[in-house]
Amino acid sequence: MENKHLYFNTSIGVKKPENYRNKEQACPFCAREELTDLIEVDGPIILLKNKYPVLENAYQTVLIETDDCHAELSTYSKEHLHRLIRFGLKHWLEMEESGGFKSVIFFKNHGPLSGGTLAHPHMQIIGLNDLDYKEKVEPEMFDGIVIAEENGVRFTLSTKPRVGFYEFNMEMPEFGYQERFAEYMQMAADYILHHFPFKATSYNIFFHHLDGKIYAKVVPRFITTPLYIGYGLPQVPNNLNWMADELKRIYF
Structure with missing residues (x-):
């Protein structure tokens, strides 16, 4: 087995x-x-x-x-x-x-x-x-509201988060490092620790290599919702557009 x-x-x-x-x-x-x-x-x-x-x-x-x-x-x-x-x-x-x-x-x-x-x-x-x-990665978990995009590097806020609530995605082509990839990642970490609407002290970054692209997913960490722990049901908040606009206002 x-x-x-x-x-x-x-x-x-x-x-x-x-x-x-x-x-x-x-x-x-x-x-x-x-x-x-x-x-x-x-x-x-x-x-x-x-x-x-x-x-x-x-x-x-x-x-x-x-x-x-x-x-x-x-x-x-x-x-x-x-x-x-x-x-x-x-x-x-x-x-x-x-x-x-x-x-x-x-x-x-x-x-x-x-x-x-x-x-x-x-x-x-x-x-x-x-x-x-x-095998446990669904491409849709990197879909989201575009916060910024430059030279083939994209910064998004997930509309179909893996665990739920707020997940920030960066993606770039697998060949050729693009500086904006890391800079978007740094912005996400800074936003979580210093501008998030709820007090946040913790985050994870997960890298993925899929379909010719490199992804990073930056996830603020809180007590995990019981709906995800018990049933695997991610929740999507109703203020994603507001948060995407906030990141644009602060960093761009």
């Missing part, structure tokens, strides 16, 4: 450091001289094997975004932003092209409700040996 689930190793999971709530926990990503299993270093950016590989049948890596523990994607200079996203996309796509995995996921957690355990800015690139994430 085909496997449909990721298996989590709890004996490793209980050893993972956590410093969103445990403020006494030292940040392991700040102790750069103690990091091991480095894959590539580009100045303040480091890709390394995950010291706590909690997912079975997977190859787990961590991308440390910066040496500033208190930074956040929305605060990065344009130079660092593009350096980081180019670096991450390069390694993600190389892992895909290696043919060693059924699929490769690339994502970011930020904030206490994001599902992450460490506050230091980082992403993860994980090769899945026997699961294809694309």
Whole structure:
């Protein structure tokens, strides 16, 4: 029978450091001289094997975004932003092209409700040996109200969100990095943390490679609605046009 689930190793999971709530926990990503299993270093950016590989049948890596523990994607200079996203996309796509995995996921957690355990800015690139994430992706989840579009790069607010409520999408052609892709992503993160109509402290970014395009979906995180948890029913709010206009007003 085909496997449909990721298996989590709890004996490793209980050893993972956590410093969103445990403020006494030292940040392991700040102790750069103690990091091991480095894959590539580009100045303040480091890709390394995950010291706590909690997912079975997977190859787990961590991308440390910066040496500033208190930074956040929305605060990065344009130079660092593009350096980081180019670096991450390069390694993600190389892992895909290696043919060693059924699929490769690339994502970011930020904030206490994001599902992450460490506050230091980082992403993860994980090769899945026997699961294809694309089987659970519907192209319509990237449909939405256009906020901005430039040189083949599009920034939208989902009208058919995957989980529900507000989801911001960026898309660009798979060949040739476009700076606006990362800049739209940065705008979405900034809007969630500083301009959102409800207090927001957390978000996720999920990257997708589908049908000749690279997508990023930026999702503000709150307590997940029980209608989605219990029944898989996404909800669509009635103020999407207002929010799209707000982003245009603030950033464009």
